[in-house]
Every structure is written in C-alpha cells, then in structure tokens.
C-alpha cells in the first residue's frame with residue numbers, strides 16, 4: 001500500500017516465542033520470502049520478543065507495550081510459548097488467553113485433515129474420510145469464569161468454577177461456522193453436553209436454531225462431547241464443520257491432531273472477525289523445550305499456519321500453493337518428527353521452498 | 362445368609378431398562394445362573410421396571426418407590442436407559458444422575474483394557490500396552506451446578522454454568538484411586554485442566570498431594586485433559602490408574618472405549634464407598650433403540666459389568682472366571698456388534714456360559 005510499485009503490502013508481527021518456536025518460525029519466514037517473490041506481494045515484518053525469557057527479563061506479558069506493537073498489524077505469526085523456568089499458567093493466561101480476549105479473536109479455527117501419505121494412528125483411515133474444520137469459541141466459557149474457593153485448604157473446602165457464555169459470543173462463532181460450512185460440504189455439527197450443562201446448552205442450541213434459518217442450505221446436527229470422542233476417531237467422515245465451546249474445543253482439537261497424524265502437522269488460526277484487531281496464526285504444537293535447538297522439530301504446522309495467514313490476508317493463490325507444497329513434502333516424509341523426519345527442520349523447510357517453486361512453475 | 366445350606370446369598374436389583382438393555386441383561390443373568398452353580402453362592406433377584414416405558418406409563422423416575430426398592434440391595438445390575446419417546450435429559454438426570462448422587466456412588470470405575478484378539482481402531486496397539494483404569498468422580502463437578510441464564514432468549518442473554526467440587530468429594534475419589542493404584546502398577550495420573558480451571562485445579566492438586574503422602578509407593582503424574590486426548594490413543598501404556606473429575610471423566614472414558622474396541626466391550630461400576638447404599642454395574646453402551654430386539658447387541662459389556670459386580674460382592678473367583686470367559690469369547694469374534702458378531706446376542710451369551718464351564722473345569 002502506497003509503495004511506488006503498488007505492491008500489495010501487509011504488516012506482520014512475528015512472535016517466535018520459546019523452545020522450537022523460533023526454529024519453525026524461521027522456516028515459515030523462508031517460505032514466506034519465496035511466496036512473496038512468486039506471487040508479487042510484500043510484507044513489513046516486525047519481530048517481537050515475547051515468551052519465557054522476555055518475561056523473566058522484563059516482567060512483560062501481553063498487556064502493555066507488546067499489545068500496542070501488535071495491535072496495528074494486519075496479522076500475527078506466532079511460534080510457540082512456554083518454558084519450565086516460568087510457572088505453569090503465567091504465559092498461558094498472561095499472554096495467549098489475554099491476546100485472544102483483548103483482540104477479540106472470537107474463533108479458533110482448527111482444520112483436521114489427513115494429508116495423503118501422512119501416517120495416522122487410526123487404522124484404515126484414508127484422507128478422503130478425514131477433512132473437517134473444528135471451530136472453537138475462543139473468548140468465553142470456562143476460560144473466563146474466575147471461580148472461587150471457600151474454606152480453602154481445609155476439610156470443608158468447596159471450589160466453584162464458572163463457565164460464562166453470551167448470546168453475542170456464541171452467535172458470532174456459530175454465524176462464522178455456518179458461513180464456513182456453506183462454502184464447504186454444507187454440514188454443521190454442534191458439539192456440547194446439553195443434557196448436563198443445561199443453561200449453556202440452551203443458549204448454544206437456541207442460537208444454532210436461530211442462525212440456521214439464514215442458512216437453509218446447511219444441514220445441522222448435534223453430538224454430545226463424550227460421543228464426539230467416540231465418533232471422531234472412527235467416523236471422521238461424519239463431520240464437515242464442527243462448532244463447539246472453548247473448553248470442549250480445547251479437548252476435541254487435540255483428538256483431531258491425533259487423527260491427522262500428530263501435533264507436527266496441525267495448524268490453527270485465532271480469528272478476529274470484526275477487524276478491530278489482528279488475527280493470530282500458530283502451529284498447535286507447544287514449545288517442546290526438550291527438543292529445542294536440536295533441529296528435530298517439524299516445521300509443517302508452522303508453515304500450514306502461514307498458509308492460513310495468507311488466505312486470511314486475501315493472498316489466496318499463495319496460500320493454496322504453500323499448503324500444496326507442505327502437503328506434498330509431508331507425503332514424502334518417513335516420520336513426522338525427530339530423526340525419523342529424514343532431515344533437519346531447516347532441510348524440511350528448504351524442501352518446502354523447492355516444492356513451492358515447482359508447484360508455481 | 363441364613364439359608365439352611367449356609368450358602369452365601371446376595372440381594373440383587375435387576376434393572377434391564379430400555380432398548381437392548383433387557384437383551385444384554387438376560388445374557389448376564391444366564392451367566393450369573395451358571396456362575397452361582399459353579400461357585401456355590403446364591404442371589405435373590407428383584408426385577409425392577411424402570412426407564413422410558415415405565416416413565417411414560419407412571420411418571421416414575423428414580424426418586425420414590427424405585428429408590429426404596431433399590432436401597433436395601435447388595436448391588437444393582439443395570440441394563441441401559443433411554444428412548445426417543447422421552448425428551449433428552451429426563452431419564453439421564455431423573456434416573457441415572459439421581460441414583461449416582463442419592464446413593465453416593467462416588468466413583469465411576471472404567472477399566473480400559475484391550476483384550477487379546479479384539480480389534481481396536483488404533484494401529485499397532487497391543488494388549489500389553491493397554492491396561493488402565495479410569496476413575497471418574499461421579500457425584501460433583503459440572504453435573505451438580507445448576508447454572509442460570511439472564512435475559513434468556515434475547516440478544517443480551519448470558520448463561521452461567523458452575524462446576525462445584527468439595528474437598529470431601531475429591532478426597533474420597535483420590536483416596537480410592539491411590540488404593541487401586543497401590544494394588545496395580547503403582548502409578549496414578551491426575552487428569553484436569555489446572556492451568557485454566559484454577560480454583561478447581563488447586564483443590565484437585567492439593568488433595569492429590571495430601572493423599573499421596575499416605576501412599577509413598579505410588580508414583581504420581583499430571584496430564585491436562587486436552588493432552589490426555591492426545592496421549593491416550595497413542596501411548597496408553599503411560600497410564601495405570603487415571604483419576605479425573607466428573608465431566609472430564611465422561612469425555613475421556615468414551616475415548617477409552619474407542620481404544621479398547623468399542624462400546625460393546627466396555628464395562629463400568631458406580632461404586633458407593635461407605636456402604637450407605639448399593640453400588641451399580643452397567644455396560645457403558647446406551648439403549649441403542651435402532652438395534653433393539655434384533656439380537657445384534659454384544660452382551661460382553663453387560664457380562665463384564667456382572668464380573669465387576671461379583672468382585673465387588675466378594676465373589677472374586679467367580680468374577681475372575683466370568684471375565685476370563687468373556688475375554689476368551691471376545692478373542693474369537695470376527696466383529697464386535699451387528700451381523701459381524703457371528704451369532705446372536707443369545708448365542709454369544711451361550712458361548713460365554715460354555716466357556717465359563719470350561720474355564721472352571
């Protein structure tokens with residue numbers, strides 16, 4: 001925007017984070033460099049230090065300067081966060097959840113696709129049978145109820161933990177899910193536990209029914225979260241788009257990752273839907289401090305997240321080409337992480353770049 | 362007790378319920394008949410009508426006469442409950458959950474074992490790698506919070522749903538789990554989401570640490586519920602006893618059922634630990650109205666639940682023999698339900714009886 005060559009230009013915040021985050025983000029940026037040349041767009045990138053070391057050195061989490069630097073960007077490329085040196089919960093709540101909420105990243109999008117040639121632990125599963133998107137509500141539910149404890153530390157202790165959902169929050173994620181389903185195989189499944197969580201269940205069910213009126217072409221369905229854990233591994237072909245609440249989404253998306261062959265290949269987007277703040281894109285693996293620096297981390301999840309980012313920015317052809325390149329490389333890999341990967345993180349990244357060139361040529 | 366032959370005698374309530382419940386319960390009773398002869402004990406059985414038809418005809422759920430008839434028994438053998446003619450939630454809350462709570466059935470016990478010869482959807486999984494017990498808290502948590510909604514039915518609706526846990530409730534299930542682990546491979550894993558459900562998480566974590574002091578021989582471990590969905594299918598050998606809250610237990614036990622080959626082979630116990638009321642034993646499959654009466658239902662889950670009941674009553678040899686018989690028959694079955702079972706429900710039941718005789722002989 002505004003450059004002499006009138007090149008399409010996007011501002012990106014790059015947050016490599018901890019552990020293997022920087023390694024896989026490095027690969028994603030190398031792929032982005034080549035994609036820009038091939039598809040004629042540009043990015044202005046700001047590298048942002050955040051995560052365990054930064055927190056230990058500065059006390060800074062999301063709120064404050066980092067929030068300010070992220071806010072104006074078109075999108076955020078995120079590596080991963082977390083290290084044993086920081087107490088559990090601090091970075092999760094202080095950074096990841098704070099960002100999701102402050103930036104109104106209403107939707108956590110998790111494609112669950114089994115790519116051809118990728119080894120899944122589910123016997124006899126084929127790629128044709130596994131191509132769904134899980135849409136997780138990302139700003140409410142059990143993640144915002146603070147809870148309280150009475151008589152803490154005594155024999156009479158009682159802990160109460162709330163889950164809070166609003167019509168507005170539920171409606172925006174359901175509306176998004178219907179739109180997504182309408183652009184795919186036109187089936188939307190609500191996953192909840194309405195027979196037990198009666199009040200929340202009514203809100204989700206009623207909202208689903210109301211929004212469904214605007215999408216008569218989309219077939220709807222309902223599955224309890226316990227039954228979902230049963231059906232997801234053995235009959236994934238039942239599902240096209242699945243919409244669910246924050247906590248159930250956290251749970252079933254990990255099961256989705258198993259089915260598609262592991263954390264190494266799973267990508268995600270945290271989408272702001274109203275343009276008020278940037279969306280964020282990250283592989284769903286953690287920082288894996290045990291293998292950090294060894295060159296063993298699979299960059300596929302990070303590069304597939306880049307593809308989701310490109311699609312979100314409107315660079316649909318580039319997004320598609322990057323995804324195709326990753327999928328093609330994944331199909332040739334013996335194992336999906338560690339030495340079995342048949343090459344280091346950077347080597348796999350270089351193969352993705354080469355394949356991208358071949359795809360576009 | 363008190364009979365001239367001094368035979369050990371137990372009072373059993375038999376609640377066949379709906380759908381395939383009566384069919385599989387019939388098989389379990391046939392096995393029980395033979396087990397009694399072979400092991401020299403007796404049962405006084407009271408058949409209790411309950412479930413969808415009974416509710417539609419009488420309005421009766423758990424509270425009232427049925428509760429009274431069940432209360433004095435040594436144990437309850439339960440088929441399954443539910444039918445499309447009754448609105449979802451009524452029987453679940455009015456009967457099953459009411460019983461769990463009124464009878465203080467503190468523990469929901471779910472062995473997850475892959476039996477030899479049983480087909481699992483998990484590639485390359487072997488029986489040696491899959492032998493755990495999931496202990497689900499069965500009376501508290503999200504199952505007791507009633508929740509509330511403000512501005513229901515409007516754009517401003519907010520639904521709040523609570524999960525309530527007490528030190529007493531958490532401690533009794535954790536104490537039970539340590540005892541169980543001490544009698545097995547001596548490893549107990551707590552499954553929760555302590556990084557998000559902070560107050561409940563603290564209660565579970567602190568109670569776990571306190572009780573652990575009395576069981577220094579048991580190794581303890583912690584896994585988030587989302588990570589559990591990741592590890593359970595691919596590394597079940599990591600787990601011996603897993604203890605978790607009511608809602609997470611509902612979810613991960615269904616995943617456990619997948620791993621062990623399906624709902625047809627999964628058994629459960631709802632244990633009262635203080636002798637104030639009877640414990641209840643049921644297969645974990647539902648009433649499956651679509652296949653009811655067709656003779657397709659696999660009775661293995663019901664007969665394995667009978668084995669758990671016998672163990673609970675102290676008939677440990679009979680329990681073991683019944684389990685061995687079921688496991689042996691399961692190992693010879695082509696499929697685990699439907700026509701692939703290679704015989705009707707009753708035929709499979711008869712094979713279990715024959716095998717039981719052979720096991721004892």
Ligand SMILES: CC(C)[C@H](C(=O)O)[C@@H](O)C(=O)O
Pocket residue numbers: 092093096097250556557587
């Ligand atoms: C890190 C943690 C707070 C987070 C969550 O529970 O949402 C993670 O599990 C995820 O799914 O993104």
Ligand SMILES: CC(C)[C@H](C(=O)O)[C@@H](O)C(=O)O
Pocket residue numbers: 195196226453454457458611
């Ligand atoms: C029927 C239903 C209320 C029940 C539950 O949620 O506990 C079932 O799913 C179970 O696991 O026994």
